[in-house]
Amino acid sequence: MSIQVRIPSPLRKLTKDEEVVTVEGSSIADVLANLDAAFPGLVERICDEEGNVRRFVNIFVNDEDIRFLQEKQTPVKAGDEISIVPAIAGG
């Protein structure tokens, strides 16, 4: 299934300035693996050495944070949009 992934600006050097890329996958874990194959080095920015999503990274499927779904096992389907968003402060 083709899934659109929105790339945050700090990572666009690795996607040749593409803001949205399309990869295959049926779960977040699949999508991340295929992202790494297409854009080497991208996933190591998002995940730590054990493969866990870094503390300061939020991944959304449509509008839901995967922490409130099934983390990396969260299923995705054609038409879903994934966003990778760095944590930010404010108030």
Add this chain to the structure above:
Amino acid sequence: MGCLFRPLSKRFHTMSAQQTFFSNLKCRECGRLSPKEAIHICEFDFGPLEAAYDYDLIARHISREIIAARPETMWRYRELLPIDGAPTVGQQVGFTPLVRADRLAAKLGVDELYIKNDTVNYPTLSFKDRVVSVALSRARELGFQVVACASTGNLANSVAANAAAAGLTSYVLIPADLERSKVVGSLVYGTQVIGIHGAYDQVNRLCSEIAGKYGWGFVNVNLRPYYAEGSKSMGFEIAEQLGWKLPRHTVIPMASGSLLTKIHKAYKEFIRVGILDEAPFSVHGAQATGCSPISAAQKKGTDLVKPEPKPRTIVKSLAIGTPADGYYAIRTMNETGGSAEDCSDDEVIEGIRLLAEYAGIFAETAGGVTVACARKLIESGKIPRNESIVLCITGHGLKTQEAIHDRCGEPRLINPSLREFEALIANDAAVLNPA
């Protein structure tokens, strides 16, 4: 209110010859350096970036005497703030009163209690004027003409006001259900106010995407490393106003957790550059129970902050479900022997009333959180009653009147008649027990 009306001559700023003491941005996770541009995360591991300073050089340039001779604004600590030249926005911000609150101390059963009163910060009556002053001064240095923010209200007010004064175009994005006073307190400055149907975290996420797309200076996104450092000035002021010493305990409200980490950083920096001697101090964090991801994690003994998907509290200024600095706030509390606490909305109201009735300070809901949580920390023994305590009160109560308007009674109404007045007060304590 004295700080609002200090003579201009006392607030005009003079600069040292050495204009900047910060060289780079540094990743708080991996330590890699980045150029001091409009970026906020490390491109290698997404860790947050913060300003790196040459502390040895700073130590040779400042002293208590040099600082004390400067104008009474947050910019008297200029060497420890991350801009290159002289501040161009918010030069009058800061140096709010540190009030010794003996009546409130007696009520809470402690010996030495102070209120750091940022309800009278200039110009928008919250501590956010500190961070915005730095962020917009830096935004100008970086060449931005449009500035923006995601906000729970206070930041929006401050960006709107300071951008107006500086002649910058501003956009503020807020949850659509904010307190009316905070909405009006942004609209009045002619800023572009965008209400988002969603919680603050959704607003923040949208802003992150907008910042990347439009190249605006988002104070809490791509200008965050500069913005966040402005909070340190609250800590510097507390130490100076206490007579160049640290309070043993500081109680700080937490939304993203940034303010707590920066007050801690301020204390450590003053020690590092020789302004203060080493001394033990603890920082404690306060949240509303309806949105308490940091407090919940700290109490559980973990630094893994579980986001709160649906904040439910009257304390909208602290309702950040995914606190970006939660991990660091917990680490800071633990390192200093501090604790986190949280309180119900009813306790928030009690806290507001206590501060008003016993210290004469009307705080917004976040101030109620700080007072209520301090009380719990004192009663549980986590803050000993015989040690000095500073409560950080970060915003004015007029901004969140909705929270309290039906909880502090109504005026008693009479006609303009002495007879009616005498009948009305006949049973008042002031009449029954005249001094």
